[in-house]
Amino acid sequence: MSKMITKRTVCSRDCPDACSILVDVKDGVAQAMRGDPEDPVTRGFLCERTSRFLTRQNAADRFLSPMLRVDGELQPIGWDEALDLAANKLLEAKEKYGPASILSFRSGGSLGMLTRLTSHLLSLFGPVTMKSGDICSGAGEAAQVADMGISESHDFFDTLNSKLVVLWGKDVHTSSVHLLPVLKEVQARGGRLVGLDVRATKLKSLCDTFSLVSPGGDLFLALGLARHLFDTDQVAADAANFCDDFEAYKNLVHQFDAPGWAAQADVDVAFLRELGDALIAEAPVSFQIGWGLARRKLGATTVRAIDALSAISGNLGVKGGGASFFYGRSSPFDTKFGFDIPIPPRRLPESLLGQEILAAKDPGIHVVWITAANPVSMLPDSHVVREALASRDFVVAVETHPTDTTDVADLVLPTLTLLEDDDIMGAFGNHFLRASTPVVDAPENVWHELKIVQGMADRLGLGEMFRGSVLLWKEKVTESIRGAGLTLEELGERACKNPFAEDILFAGQKFPTKTGRFQLLTEIPACDSEDNEFPLRLLATSSPKAQSSQWSVDPKGLVDRVRIHPAAAGELRDGDRARLESSRGTMEVTISLDANQHPQVVAMPKGGMFRQGACPNSLVRAVTTDAGGGAAYYDEPVRLVRLGH
Numbered sequence: 140m141s142k143m144i145t146k147r148t149v150c151s152r153d154c155p156d157a158c159s160i161l162v163d164v165k166d167g168v169a170q171a172m173r174g175d176p177e178d179p180v181t182r183g184f185l186c187e188r189t190s191r192f193l194t195r196q197n198a199a200d201r202f203l204s205p206m207l208r209v210d211g212e213l214q215p216i217g218w219d220e221a222l223d224l225a226a227n228k229l230l231e232a233k234e235k236y237g238p239a240s241i242l243s244f245r246s247g248g249s250l251g252m253l254t255r256l257t258s259h260l261l262s263l264f265g266p267v268t269m270k271s272g273d274i275c276s277g278a279g280e281a282a283q284v285a286d287m288g289i290s291e292s293h294d295f296f297d298t299l300n301s302k303l304v305v306l307w308g309k310d311v312h313t314s315s316v317h318l319l320p321v322l323k324e325v326q327a328r329g330g331r332l333v334g335l336d337v338r339a340t341k342l343k344s345l346c347d348t349f350s351l352v353s354p355g356g357d358l359f360l361a362l363g364l365a366r367h368l369f370d371t372d373q374v375a376a377d378a379a380n381f382c383d384d385f386e387a388y389k390n391l392v393h394q395f396d397a398p399g400w401a402a403q404a405d406v407d408v409a410f411l412r413e414l415g416d417a418l419i420a421e422a423p424v425s426f427q428i429g430w431g432l433a434r435r436k437l438g439a440t441t442v443r444a445i446d447a448l449s450a451i452s453g454n455l456g457v458k459g460g461g462a463s464f465f466y467g468r469s470s471p472f473d474t475k476f477g478f479d480i481p482i483p484p485r486r487l488p489e490s491l492l493g494q495e496i497l498a499a500k501d502p503g504i505h506v507v508w509i510t511a512a513n514p515v516s517m518l519p520d521s522h523v524v525r526e527a528l529a530s531r532d533f534v535v536a537v538e539t540h541p542t543d544t545t546d547v548a549d550l551v552l553p554t555l556t557l558l559e560d561d562d563i564m565g566a567f568g569n570h571f572l573r574a575s576t577p578v579v580d581a582p583e584n585v586w587h588e589l590k591i592v593q594g595m596a597d598r599l600g601l602g603e604m605f606r607g608s609v610l611l612w613k614e615k616v617t618e619s620i621r622g623a624g625l626t627l628e629e630l631g632e633r634a635c636k637n638p639f640a641e642d643i644l645f646a647g648q649k650f651p652t653k654t655g656r657f658q659l660l661t662e663i664p665a666c667d668s669e670d671n672e673f674p675l676r677l678l679a680t681s682s683p684k685a686q687s688s689q690w691s692v693d694p695k696g697l698v699d700r701v702r703i704h705p706a707a708a709g710e711l712r713d714g715d716r717a718r719l720e721s722s723r724g725t726m727e728v729t730i731s732l733d734a735n736q737h738p739q740v741v742a743m744p745k746g747g748m749f750r751q752g753a754c755p756n757s758l759v760r761a762v763t764t765d766a767g768g769g770a771a772y773y774d775e776p777v778r779l780v781r782l783g784h
């Protein structure tokens with residue numbers, strides 16, 4: 140028996156934090172995981188889902204060799220056979236229909252920079268069809284780029300300098316747990332926290348002040364707060380100098396008075412006025428904007444309205460102030476790895492992927508290569524995504540575990556879990572850069588994504604371009620930051636601050652926009668009102684027990700449970716079974732009554748799969764957000780119908 144040793148790596152999950160993880164390993168098997176106390180963000184603790192990751196690491200259904208669909212069933216095959224077949228399918232499609240008949244699709248299964256090599260290989264081989272937009276953060280990022288020129292955040296620890304933090308649609312306890320210690324420290328230093336959500340999550344008990352907002356009402360709340368600042372002469376004196384379109388914005392804000400805007404947001408006007416005053420009296424203010432806020436039809440406009448409020452209240456470009464949505468997690472890296480990557484011949488919007496695959500012509504989509512993604516369960520209009528993939532000539536999925544997507548794939552190529560991976564990570568919730576290194580060996584027939592790329596490159600005539608060890612590719616992607624003085628060794632040992640991150644973002648109210656000034660919102664795009672037949676709104680959001688569709692516990696009884704306000708429940712009682720219906724489909728659910736949420740909301744976890752009998756996205760129409768190609772997941776009109784006793 141060998142001794143227990145502790146090894147360090149980095150979590151690659153689609154999460155803002157990118158934690159440093161310590162793993163106890165004995166006889167090559169991971170025994171326990173905990174957060175690295177030396178990582179300033181991780182602070183020695185992990186979230187619930189990754190604390191329980193060993194159940195997933197050791198799950199009996201993990202893919203342990205390439206699997207080919209034969210007579211409807213996935214059967215193990217060897218790597219040579221698998222890669223030969225995949226390469227032949229790609230070469231054949233390119234030859235017969237042109238390279239645009241191949242679709243490359245990648246999502247957030249691993250945030251490691253090296254997973255991008257798959258997209259690069261296919262681009263250099265094709266160029267092939269790619270996705271456009273981003274269903275996760277596209278709308279909010281587009282909003283921030285429009286307003287400020289870049290999508291960046293003031294520093295994670297700069298929030299400690301804030302006197303007021305507005306947690307705007309941010310489920311901190313679920314989705315960004317490592318922000319919690321910072322928020323508690325803000326309070327310990329005498330600062331205040333204000334929470335705004337459609338559900339009173341645990342955030343309500345953490346915050347000094349909390350208000351429910353109507354679904355999507357944040358746009359009106361942000362404009363109402365601005366109206367109050369104009370009415371009370373509290374707008375920053377030089378706002379018209381550092382902002383463009385000041386008059387047009389002012390006119391927009393004056394379309395309603397403060398009570399009018401408050402009514403549309405379903406908040407108390409006294410609360411609106413108090414918060415408006417606090418934005419000035421308790422400056423600097425950090426607006427922490429949740430990613431979910433932008434997953435609405437007017438999602439980008441909503442984020443723009445919050446950005447504008449932070450600008451005109453004088454809270455941008457100052458220590459402790461900011462409108463924080465996304466941290467540029469890949470901007471410090473050389474994500475092209477030195478390649479000259481051709482422009483794709485075509486892009487299909489991610490939010491509409493299913494219907495776009497079905498409709499694609501000249502050429503149609505014949506072969507799809509999917510990595511780090513479960514589009515069938517996680518994209519809107521799941522039935523259509525499933526049908527679209529199931530009807531292609533050949534679908535490859537690079538995966539670790541079975542999903543709704545591997546259920547329709549023709550070939551599954553098994554890859555590493557986060558404990559086996561070897562990669563480079565940025566974070567979308569802080570400015571630290573980290574390198575993962577394997578803490579356990581992968582099973583014999585499970586490959587690093589780079590090795591899969593190299594195996595394919597050899598067969599596609601691009602072998603020379605992709606040669607080299609993982610270390611070499613880690614070096615390539617970190618060339619700039621190594622130039623700025625960081626070494627790969629350091630990145631492997633500890634979290635290192637992005638050397639290019641500014642101490643104060645937009646200092647002196649200088650913005651990297653065309654004019655150098657902040658771009659104010661000037662209008663609200665038209666938006667259809669929705670059908671009364673479906674009076675409620677489906678809100679499937681992050682669960683502490685899962686990373687999207689990757690559950691760390693048995694999801695039975697979790698994925699089909701919905702919470703509704705008693706006032707919206709009609710005859711429904713706790714524990715009743717009901718049918719949740721939208722214009723797209725229906726599913727059976729169990730009711731929990733919850734008075735702590737807005738009466739229009741039907742809340743449930745995201746990440747249910749068809750294979751678990753509950754896929755909320757099968758009810759969600761494919762609707763694109765107002766900018767950035769996001770998906771309006773949270774605007775789906777639904778109703779509940781009671782099933783017999």
Ligand SMILES: Nc1nc2c(c(=O)[nH]1)N[C@H]1C(S)=C(S)[C@@H](COP(=O)(O)OP(=O)(O)OC[C@H]3O[C@@H](n4cnc5c(=O)[nH]c(N)nc54)[C@H](O)[C@@H]3O)O[C@H]1N2
Pocket residue numbers: 153246247248249254274275276510511512513514517518537538539540542554555556557560588679680681686687688689745746755756759772
């Ligand atoms: N209704 C609703 N739908 C939503 C959302 C919502 O809030 N509501 N949220 C949306 C958001 S924000 C996102 S980001 C998307 C997420 O959508 P996806 O990124 O598709 O979500 P996951 O379920 O995490 O799928 C990732 C897959 O990658 C696999 N994987 C894990 N590690 C690796 C690896 O190292 N390499 C490879 N190749 N694969 C790996 C996992 O097993 C998993 O099946 O879902 C969106 N869908």
Ligand SMILES: Nc1nc2c(c(=O)[nH]1)N[C@H]1C(S)=C(S)[C@@H](COP(=O)(O)OP(=O)(O)OC[C@H]3O[C@@H](n4cnc5c(=O)[nH]c(N)nc54)[C@H](O)[C@@H]3O)O[C@H]1N2
Pocket residue numbers: 153154155186188247275307308309310313314315335336337338340352353354355356357429430431432678680681682683684685686687688773
């Ligand atoms: N445990 C866990 N953590 C995760 C993930 C996960 O699946 N599980 N997913 C990760 C991913 S991919 C991402 S992108 C992020 C997502 O992170 P977030 O987007 O922050 O998280 P969500 O869970 O989508 O919830 C956002 C919050 O917004 C609220 N909300 C929804 N609509 C409105 C609205 O109209 N107004 C207001 N004011 N509030 C609203 C919801 O009630 C919820 O509390 O989290 C990451 N973290």
Ligand code: SF4
Pocket residue numbers: 150151152154155156157158185186187188189190316317
């Ligand atoms: S999922 Fe996020 S919070 Fe959890 S361990 Fe990974 S990086 Fe940390």
Ligand SMILES: [Mo]
Pocket residue numbers: 153247275276
């Ligand atoms: Mo996401």
